[in-house]
Amino acid sequence: MTMTRRESLTLMGGAAATLAIGAEQVQAKTRAPAAQSLNALAQAKGMRFGSSVAGGTGGGTWRNPRNAALVAAQCGVIVPENELKWQAIRPSATSFDFSAFDGTADFARRHGLALRGHTLLWHRPKWMPGWMETHDFGARPATAAAAMMTAHVKTVCARYNGRMSSYDVVNETVLPEGGQLAQTRLSQAMGGTEALVDLAFHTARRAAPGVQLVYNDYMSWEPGNELHRKGVLALLEGFRKRGTPVDALGVQSHLIAPVPGASQQREWRQFIDEVVAMGYGLVITEFDVRDRELPADMALRDRVVAETAKAYCDMMFSYRQLRDVLAWGLVDPFSWLQGFEPRSDGLAARGCPYDSNFRAKPMREAIAAAFAAAPVRG
Numbered sequence: 001m002t003m004t005r006r007e008s009l010t011l012m013g014g015a016a017a018t019l020a021i022g023a024e025q026v027q028a029k030t031r032a033p034a035a036q037s038l039n040a041l042a043q044a045k046g047m048r049f050g051s052s053v054a055g056g057t058g059g060g061t062w063r064n065p066r067n068a069a070l071v072a073a074q075c076g077v078i079v080p081e082n083e084l085k086w087q088a089i090r091p092s093a094t095s096f097d098f099s100a101f102d103g104t105a106d107f108a109r110r111h112g113l114a115l116r117g118h119t120l121l122w123h124r125p126k127w128m129p130g131w132m133e134t135h136d137f138g139a140r141p142a143t144a145a146a147a148m149m150t151a152h153v154k155t156v157c158a159r160y161n162g163r164m165s166s167y168d169v170v171n172e173t174v175l176p177e178g179g180q181l182a183q184t185r186l187s188q189a190m191g192g193t194e195a196l197v198d199l200a201f202h203t204a205r206r207a208a209p210g211v212q213l214v215y216n217d218y219m220s221w222e223p224g225n226e227l228h229r230k231g232v233l234a235l236l237e238g239f240r241k242r243g244t245p246v247d248a249l250g251v252q253s254h255l256i257a258p259v260p261g262a263s264q265q266r267e268w269r270q271f272i273d274e275v276v277a278m279g280y281g282l283v284i285t286e287f288d289v290r291d292r293e294l295p296a297d298m299a300l301r302d303r304v305v306a307e308t309a310k311a312y313c314d315m316m317f318s319y320r321q322l323r324d325v326l327a328w329g330l331v332d333p334f335s336w337l338q339g340f341e342p343r344s345d346g347l348a349a350r351g352c353p354y355d356s357n358f359r360a361k362p363m364r365e366a367i368a369a370a371f372a373a374a375p376v377r378g
């Protein structure tokens with residue numbers, strides 16, 4: 001069932017009276033653990049908390065001292081927001097440039113933070129480097145495409161050997177509209193998307209033994225994601241049938257507040273149940289909450305975002321297959337959400353655990369409370 005905007009706003013109005021109580025409960029429950037870092041709370045359960053960190057010179061980077069201090073204090077693991085993508089590290093078909101990412105990797109080393117690699121293959125034409133569009137794959141395109149994919153994975157894995165705990169080997173190759181696999185010039189040259197993504201995983205397993213290998217995608221629990229989820233399940237089934245070495249599903253978790261209805265939540269649980277039944281681990285790779293459907297009132301928005309985060313984390317943390325939980329940025333003003341589908345009233349999005357003054361928001365307390373309530377992993 002798809003809720004219209006009007007229905008969801010009516011629901012919001014009705015829910016508003018009870019939200020205040022909900023927020024007080026969240027605060028009361030989390031008063032004690034609030035002093036502990038999110039990663040310390042996670043660690044107590046055999047989990048880890050982390051965030052993406054940008055490179056470059058903006059506020060969300062490791063170069064911003066306040067942001068760096070917050071990341072170092074709250075996180076046990078980080079992932080580069082953009083700096084390991086093909087667009088960043090492949091200036092041409094034959095060259096690599098790691099200068100942007102190396103700063104982030106060095107920041108992780110200095111602070112004793114684990115690293116996730118994002119991503120060895122973002123399999124959408126839009127996110128390939130520009131030169132790919134006109135690249136000449138020659139007389140034997142399948143051989144040339146395989147060589148390019150293999151060289152890419154081997155080069156990245158060799159450079160960061162012993163420093164990565166996990167890779168998003170393939171990102172977003174399932175099309176959300178129908179669940180089919182995306183095609184790119186690389187997969188077309190290779191003779192098919194399955195062959196290409198399988199090769200990426202097999203190469204990563206050999207080049208980075210012992211490192212968690214993840215398929216990462218943004219199918220979510222809101223209505224409208226049914227075909228996307230179906231496509232992801234089909235891909236994961238295919239991996240198992242073909243013996244492709246994939247360890248976990250990366251659930252990006254760019255949620256849209258408010259909390260979806262009970263039937264949606266049931267469907268989501270069924271989806272995750274099917275994923276873990278196939279033997280896959282789970283990673284929350286890019287957590288944040290979009291508030292563009294919520295009214296302007298800041299306190300109300302923060303509460304509904306926190307409620308959404310709490311309901312989601314409670315469900316996800318109940319799966320012992322989930323160990324790593326990464327936010328896609330910790331601080332509101334630096335979030336990708338500010339530029340992507342901005343709110344129609346022009347207000348800044350408030351989808352991260354910390355506000356523009358680096359103060360913890362109710363969302364931060366919701367995540368803390370969910371860690372406190374999570375079962376211990378063995």
Ligand code: 9MR
Nearest residue numbers: 081082085118127171218252286328336
């Ligand atoms: O947050 C990232 C933004 O800064 C980039 O411009 C964009 C394109 O590279 O990618 C964003 O991160 C995406 C991630 O790599 C994959 N999942 C969706 C994320 C948000 O769009």
